[in-house]
Amino acid sequence: MSLTAMTLLQQFVLLLAALALFLSFVLLAQPRLVAAIHVFAWQGGLVAAVTLTVAMAGDASHLYFSALLTFGLKALLIPWMLHRLTRRLGLARHTETLTRPALVIMAAVVLVIFSYWVVVPMVAQGLAFTRNIIAVSLAVVLIGLLMMVFRQQAVAQVLGFMSMENGLFLAAVSATAGMPLVVELGVAFDVLVAMVLFGVFFFQIRESIDSLDVDRLNRLTETNEVEGAS
Amino acid sequence: MGTPGRPRGSLERLERGLCPSYAGGAPRMSALMLTLLAPLIGGVALILTRAPGPAGWLNLGVSALTFGGAIWLALSVGLQGSLEGAGFRVDAFNVYLVVLTAFVGMTTSIFSRPYMRHVCASGRISTGSLRIYHGMYQAFMLTMLVALTTDNLGVLWVAVEGATLATVLLVSLYRTPEAVEAAWKYFILCGVGIALALFGTVLTYFASQHVVQDPDAGLTWSVLYANAHALDPTVMRIAFVFLLVGYGTKVGLVPMHQWLPDAHSEGPTPMSAVLSGLLLNVALYAVVRLKMLVDGSLAETATPHLAGSLLMGFGLVSFVVAGLFLHRQRDIKRMFSYSSIEHMGLMTFAFGLGGPLATFGALLHMLVHSLTKSAIFVTVGHATHIAGTQAIDRIRGLIRTQPAVGWSLLIGVTAIAGFPPFGVFTSEFLLLTATMQSYPWLTVVLLSGLVVAFAGLFRHLHPMVYGTAPEGQQPVQANMLPVLLHLGLVLWLGLAIPSFLAAWLDSATQLITGSHLL
Numbered sequence: 001m002s003l004t005a006m007t008l009l010q011q012f013v014l015l016l017a018a019l020a021l022f023l024s025f026v027l028l029a030q031p032r033l034v035a036a037i038h039v040f041a042w043q044g045g046l047v048a049a050v051t052l053t054v055a056m057a058g059d060a061s062h063l064y065f066s067a068l069l070t071f072g073l074k075a076l077l078i079p080w081m082l083h084r085l086t087r088r089l090g091l092a093r094h095t096e097t098l099t100r101p102a103l104v105i106m107a108a109v110v111l112v113i114f115s116y117w118v119v120v121p122m123v124a125q126g127l128a129f130t131r132n133i134i135a136v137s138l139a140v141v142l143i144g145l146l147m148m149v150f151r152q153q154a155v156a157q158v159l160g161f162m163s164m165e166n167g168l169f170l171a172a173v174s175a176t177a178g179m180p181l182v183v184e185l186g187v188a189f190d191v192l193v194a195m196v197l198f199g200v201f202f203f204q205i206r207e208s209i210d211s212l213d214v215d216r217l218n219r220l221t222e223t224n225e226v227e228g229a230s
Numbered sequence: 231m232g233t234p235g236r237p238r239g240s241l242e243r244l245e246r247g248l249c250p251s252y253a254g255g256a257p258r259m260s261a262l263m264l265t266l267l268a269p270l271i272g273g274v275a276l277i278l279t280r281a282p283g284p285a286g287w288l289n290l291g292v293s294a295l296t297f298g299g300a301i302w303l304a305l306s307v308g309l310q311g312s313l314e315g316a317g318f319r320v321d322a323f324n325v326y327l328v329v330l331t332a333f334v335g336m337t338t339s340i341f342s343r344p345y346m347r348h349v350c351a352s353g354r355i356s357t358g359s360l361r362i363y364h365g366m367y368q369a370f371m372l373t374m375l376v377a378l379t380t381d382n383l384g385v386l387w388v389a390v391e392g393a394t395l396a397t398v399l400l401v402s403l404y405r406t407p408e409a410v411e412a413a414w415k416y417f418i419l420c421g422v423g424i425a426l427a428l429f430g431t432v433l434t435y436f437a438s439q440h441v442v443q444d445p446d447a448g449l450t451w452s453v454l455y456a457n458a459h460a461l462d463p464t465v466m467r468i469a470f471v472f473l474l475v476g477y478g479t480k481v482g483l484v485p486m487h488q489w490l491p492d493a494h495s496e497g498p499t500p501m502s503a504v505l506s507g508l509l510l511n512v513a514l515y516a517v518v519r520l521k522m523l524v525d526g527s528l529a530e531t532a533t534p535h536l537a538g539s540l541l542m543g544f545g546l547v548s549f550v551v552a553g554l555f556l557h558r559q560r561d562i563k564r565m566f567s568y569s570s571i572e573h574m575g576l577m578t579f580a581f582g583l584g585g586p587l588a589t590f591g592a593l594l595h596m597l598v599h600s601l602t603k604s605a606i607f608v609t610v611g612h613a614t615h616i617a618g619t620q621a622i623d624r625i626r627g628l629i630r631t632q633p634a635v636g637w638s639l640l641i642g643v644t645a646i647a648g649f650p651p652f653g654v655f656t657s658e659f660l661l662l663t664a665t666m667q668s669y670p671w672l673t674v675v676l677l678s679g680l681v682v683a684f685a686g687l688f689r690h691l692h693p694m695v696y697g698t699a700p701e702g703q704q705p706v707q708a709n710m711l712p713v714l715l716h717l718g719l720v721l722w723l724g725l726a727i728p729s730f731l732a733a734w735l736d737s738a739t740q741l742i743t744g745s746h747l748l
Contacts, residue, residue: 121464130436141429145422157418164425171432176439179432180446182317183384187428190391194421197398201414208407217411220492 009057010129013050013174017136020046020170021112024143027163028108029101033094033155037082040159040166044074047166051173063178069188070169078162078195085199086155089206096153104150108143115139133174140167152215154205158198165191258306258313262320264299265328266375268292273368282350282360286343289364293332293339296371300325300332308734319381319452322737323593327515328378330597334507334604335371337712341608342367342500344709348615349498359403363498369396370504377512383449386516387424387431390480393509394420401497412492419489420479427476433469434523437461451519458526466527470537473520474544480513482571483578484548494567495620499611502563506570507604511596514574517541518581522742541582546675548575553679556686561620562610565690566603569646572683573599576676580661583668586747590739591660594727598653598720599646605716606642609635612708613694622690627699632706636695638713643691645720647684653723 023043030036048071055063086092098104115138119131144167147160168187172179179187202212209216272292279285304325307313312321320328350360373396377389394417402413431449438448441460447453454461479486494502524537552571559565573595580592612635617625629636645652658680665673722728727735736748 118468121468134433134436138429141425144425148418148422154414161418161421161425164422168425168428168432171429172435176432176436176448177445179384179435180382180449182382183388183449186385186388190388190395193392193395194417197395197417200399201402201410201417204402204405204410205414208405208410214414217407217414219408220411220415220496 009053013053014129014132014136016046016050016053017133017170017174020050020166021136021140021143024140024147024163024167025105025108027159028143028147028150029098029105031096031098033086033091033096033153034083036156036159037079037086040082040163041075041079043163043166044079045071047169047173048075050170051178054173054177058177060177062181063173065181066173066178066184069184073188073191074162074166074169077192081195081199082155082158085202089155089202089212091155091212094153096151096156098150104146108146111142111146112139115142130175134171137167137171137174140164140170143167152213154198154202154212154214157214158195161198162191162195258303258310259315261299261302261306262313262318262379265296265303265332266299266372266379268295268299269368269372269375272296273365273372276368277361277365279361279364280357282347282357285360285364286347289367290336290339290343292368293336293371296375297329297332297336300329304329308730314381314452317382317385317450318379320379321741322734323741324378324515326593326734326738327511327596328375330511330600331371331374331378331508334504334600335374337715338500338503338507338604338608339367341503341611341709341712344707345500345611345615346498348706354404362399363403366396366400367500367504370400370509374508374512378515381451383431383434383451383454383520386451386519387428390427390477390513390516391421391424393512394424394480397493397497397501397505397509400501401493403498403501404496406496409496412489412496416489416493419486423476423479423486425476426472426479430469430472430474430476430520433465433472434461434520437465437469437527451523454523455526458523459529461523461527463528463531466524467533467536470520470524470540474517474537474540477513477516477520478544478578481510481517481574481578482548483544483575484551484571487548487552487571490571491564491567494570495561495563499563499607499614502567503604503607503611506567506607507600510570510574511600514577514581514596517578518742521581535584538582538584541578543582545575545577545579545582546672548572549579550575550675550679550682553683553686556683557689559686559690560622562614562622562625562690562694563607563620565622565687566606566610569683569687570599570603572679573603573646576658576661579676580664581742583664584743585664585668586739586743586745587660587667588664589743590735590747591657591664593735593738594653594723595657595661598657598723601716601720602642602646602652602654605713605720606639606646608712608716609638609642612706613639615706616703617700622694624700625694626697627703628695631699631703632708634710635705635708638710638717640691640695641717642713643687645717647687648680651721651724653720656724656727 020043023039027039048067051067115135119135122131141164144160144164148157307325373389373392377386380386398413398417402409435448441457442448482490521537528534549572552568555568577592577595580588614620648654648658740746
């Protein structure tokens with residue numbers, strides 16, 4: 001995977017993608033909720049920038065539209081919705097206590113190595129660039145997953161979910177020059193609806209357990225007594 | 231989302247795509263449009279309907295209309311061959327699932343009308359929640375039908391994710407802490423799973439770009455299937471792992487099944503019936519379609535059966551683990567959701583086994599399992615209203631209180647446990663025969679799994695239907711028509727599979743495996 005074998009443009013895309021991966025790490029270990037939302041917005045902006053770069057280089061006009069869509073959705077709308085929700089839920093100054101942050105960062109590093117290991121067999125494709133970009137986006141996806149497992153706060157889990165989506169967008173745009181437009185619109189629609197529903201659930205969860213600490217949602221286990229009717 | 235728009239400049243391709251079937255193509259397309267537009271328009275109308283009484287009837291009417299469209303579509307596919315164009319593809323395999331989906335959707339809406347009125351009257355939900363319920367019911371039907379009929383792997387993903395979004399609010403409909411917890415778990419687990427499936431879809435698209443020239447056709451299943459041999463096997467192998475884990479989460483394969491018992495037990499019972507009877511099938515359908523692509527791509531490599539082996543492994547583990555978990559359940563709906571996992575595991579195993587006999591058996595099993603399981607959930611809904619609880623320990627003497635419900639539960643469980651003369655017996659027999667042919671030693675595992683599951687169901691069932699009823703237990707107003715219809719059909723399929731259905735399933739088998747059984 002010699003980096004110098006790539007064109008300047010590919011190196012630039014890879015740089016942006018690597019920055020997005022770096023922001024995944026920041027997101028993972030950021031205890032302050034509002035700061036985490038800002039980091040997420042920056043990550044969305046980076047994904048939009050990657051899309052724009054690919055669009056300008058590859059002369060793929062529909063990618064301009066999807067760059068705009070990504071920027072509007074991931075860098076503006078969703079962070080704004082999350083901001084508003086945290087304010088309405090009184091979580092603007094919320095700081096989560098993280099247990100063993102160093103260990104989790106190490107786990108994330110292992111995930112990055114794992115992602116590179118997964119793409120090793122793709123030698124036949126011969127393209128250093130695609131292999132790198134797929135590995136980086138897979139790492140972003142997996143770190144988002146790790147964040148959902150590791151963070152106990154519902155809003156932080158949603159941030160993990162959304163950064164997984166960022167990783168997916170990154171893969172779709174840079175490895176394949178964008179999905180067909182129908183699919184892209186459908187995915188964006190689903191993400192938006194999911195965000196609205198997450199908002200609804202924040203209130204339902206708070207109503208039911210008086211907090212957004214999802215760890216306290218532990219009534220359903222295999223051995224519990226059953227109560228109530230349906 | 232209802233009518234996935236066409237990609238840019240696709241009008242000529244649309245025309246071309248329609249051409250092969252254009253002899254009478256317009257009326258055939260309108261059958262499909264009726265099937266898809268009925269739930270779309272009906273869902274919007276139901277969100278706007280304030281009165282709870284008419285809403286139930288409207289829901290029923292819309293579902294019946296959808297079923298009519300599905301029958302029309304099936305007739306046209308049966309008589310004139312598969313229908314392709316405008317981003318849709320309807321062939322023998324998916325049209326049979328379309329009919330099944332629309333049918334179970336319709337019968338469940340018959341049950342749901344009085345059931346939800348009872349729930350609403352008892353003050354557990356407001357009329358506003360009832361509006362959400364009806365709207366989301368139709369939205370769910372729409373996403374299922376789009377997922378089945380679309381030819382585009384990306385749209386398939388969008389529709390399956392849409393199904394999660396449509397049902398997640400229904401799981402938390404009762405707003406109890408348990409219901410909210412179940413819904414959150416469902417949302418997060420399925421969201422993560424389906425995100426991994428999207429990564430697999432992106433990888434598939436990446437592989438197709440080196441083969442398919444037109445980027446807009448790069449995710450079209452028919453095009454990919456025609457070029458499957460040229461897809462890069464390394465990429466497809468990695469992609470399939472992601473796709474299997476992703477869609478497998480929705481199938482309820484162990485160990486990604488955690489959401490399923492919770493969502494089934496905490497949501498309203500009509501929802502459990504359609505989740506178990508339809509959603510799991512559609513997710514499995516997606517897995518089978520993708521397996522067909524991967525099989526084509528890996529045919530020339532050292533591991534041609536990789537996809538099949540993975541399915542067999544996941545299926546067998548789910549089958550055995552769910553059978554064991556059946557024993558320790560205390561909630562009646564949880565118990566039957568584990569039974570669903572068990573049967574989905576069996577089908578996954580059979581599709582993994584491949585070959586015409588196993589595939590035919592799996593298709594038949596999909597059909598009879600959906601019919602039986604949704605009938606059981608309908609009966610369970612009535613039983614929990616009679617007993618006023620979902621706790622197995624406190625549901626007693628159903629036959630004495632209300633014979634119709636008690637006997638239906640008994641017969642339904644007998645059918646799902648695989649006793650003759652019901653259809654589940656036929657399909658399980660076919661599956662065991664197929665296993666005996668290729669992996670004789672696995673029949674031991676399958677048979678003991680079936681026995682364990684049978685014991686798990688009957689040890690709980692016996693005191694619930696027999697036994698003495700607690701004092702003051704009153705019968706409830708129950709509409710047993712859906713149960714009668716479903717169990718009657720399952721009995722019919724067990725006694726004699728009608729020749730048209732056998733031919734239909736056979737042509738689906740031919741599509742999937744490339745060879746006929748009959």
